[in-house]
Amino acid sequence: MRVEKKKDVLTFYLNEDVDDYQISLIKEECIRLIDSVHPAKVILDFSEVSFVDSTGIGFVLARYKQCAANQCELVLRGLNQHHRVIFAMSGLFHLIKEEACL
Template identity: 30%
Template sequence: MHISMEMMNNILVVKLTGELDHHSAESTRKKIDKAIMENNSKNIIMDLKDLSFMDSSGIGLIMGRYKNISEKNGELLVISDNPYVDRILKMSGLLKIIKAYPKLDIALKNI
């Protein structure tokens, strides 16, 4: 798992690459939460396009960040044009509460 983060227009953009599973979810969560606190981020965009695998731990990671950001009256969006990840997001019900976009520029316009 590789994670990169940057601030764009006061929005924390988190790009995840590789496998988001029970082996990587906890360390990834800690890194994201630290960046949220350090940047006082209210809104997050999670880029999932380059994930090759995601299990229920990944769903839990996204849900936890969504809950934390919602408590700050912020918004969490995801970017995915990966059919595998899109299927998991849809099956989990996440797409009923979290908006998904195919590209970063579109997500940035809609946050």
């Protein structure tokens, strides 16, 4: 995972599979950075992600709750069609919006 901070936006560039193993490697860093940086907006970029499982959905939902507690916006970016189906079925799009890649 690569992280970028520009002005008041914190972007996490996720890669590979967003599954139980990968989440165990990145979760604590994401939590720490969001809590310490206090961004106005957090972007989870899925452009380089090939697979998302239920742990990945839980991770996104937990970051949504963390961002809500920190009064910042969470958006998803770089979703492919498979990701959109998974997130739509989970109901995440009722809480989190998708942003087009720049």
